[in-house]
Amino acid sequence: MTRMRTEPDAGGSAGWSLVVPLKPLALAKSRLAPALDGPARARLALAFAQDTVAAALACSAVRDVVVVTDDARAGGALAALGARVTGDAPAAGLNAALAHGARTVRAARPRAALAALNADLPALRPGELARVLAAAAAHPRAFLADAAGIGTTFLSAAPGAPFTPCFGGPSRARHTAAGAVELAPDAVPGVRRDVDTPADLHAARELGPGPRTAAVLASLRDTTAPAPRASSAPPG
Template identity: 80%
Template sequence: MTTMRTEPDTGPPVSWSLVVPLKPLGLAKSRLAPALGGTARARLALAFAQDTVAAALACAAVRDVVVVTDDARAGAALAALGARVTEDTPAAGLNAALVHGARTVRTARPGAALAALNADLPALRPAELERVLFAAAAHPLAFLADAAGIGTTLLAAGPDASFTPCFGGPSRARHAAAGAVELTPGAVPGVRRDVDTPADLRAACELGAGPHTSAALAALRGAAVPAPRTSPTPPG
């Protein structure tokens, strides 16, 4: 049985390095195939990552963002936002990419506080992410379950804590079994809402997609995707 703990809104002041993995765009978001062709999926995958990284960099609790990707186009676009990009030299899957990114951070800053964050959070809000990271700072290891309650969207390892990600499939149970505390920091829907399916995309749009995703969806008008709900100001 998974144990959940209610967390305070704030924790010890910690400045986090986020590691964001992104597979080559041509291989991304295959579960959107019923609604979108390959070119459209690649465009949306990049837009999701751009909104995720932009929101993360705008979060007061985030020191920097390291993107692990072998996709040159994505790397250039995310570097332009201020992320540090490193190649996925292990090329051995999601968790190996995250470990590589974490090693990159801790080689430069031993003992850094790390958090792995999914790249497909188009409705991410900096304030929500800050709440999650403040709650995570109270524990050596902590994670946030996705909206479905099966996977994980964020895994945090505090200063000097070992970092052993178990993403993929039912990762919520695996992270809990590995000793990470499941965070319940209140309403943070944008941090939980990753996008794999057309239904996920509709739900993210209901929350309010970021500007890159909104622009990509507008350009794909006529495809079988929902129209985004946008607000006058960027997510914050």
């Protein structure tokens, strides 16, 4: 696993550190089971994560991306893109993994600006993420609701602010109750569109997934939705 190097702390001006959690691929995307078998779901979960991390690293506001995973295959693929990878040392669920990733970042940069980002945002665009991060910078803690308006795809903590993730299920309400400000930036559908169900997958296809997701979808025999198309629009 890649270790973070301790560097002089320049605060938020040095850019955001994103923490991306990823469960073992064999366990990922179980709600896609009505449409896809286990190997196909694993391939898609990795492609989602690769497209998410690649788009995040291409965002000008992002300093680095820390992936928390115990999956060796995924860790290697995401490290190859430039992510820093750390094992899921707590192995105690999503929020524990995010807290571990945040500690990893702040051990190197105690006043880092942090944000958690879902690993299943295959239609993420760097420009959209930059708009979300710009909006988040105005608040000590902030979050972005998912496309369904129930969950959360993004949670931020400004330099020095506590990072307290409450992901899973109706996390929009939990993050609001915990005092995080809900963001409402315009035109950021790719940051909101996580993929859990076949309907979510169809919606991501309509937005235009990243190249790795599009390639996997093109190779799958899925007759429940139109053929995938990779976005030809410029980032943003």
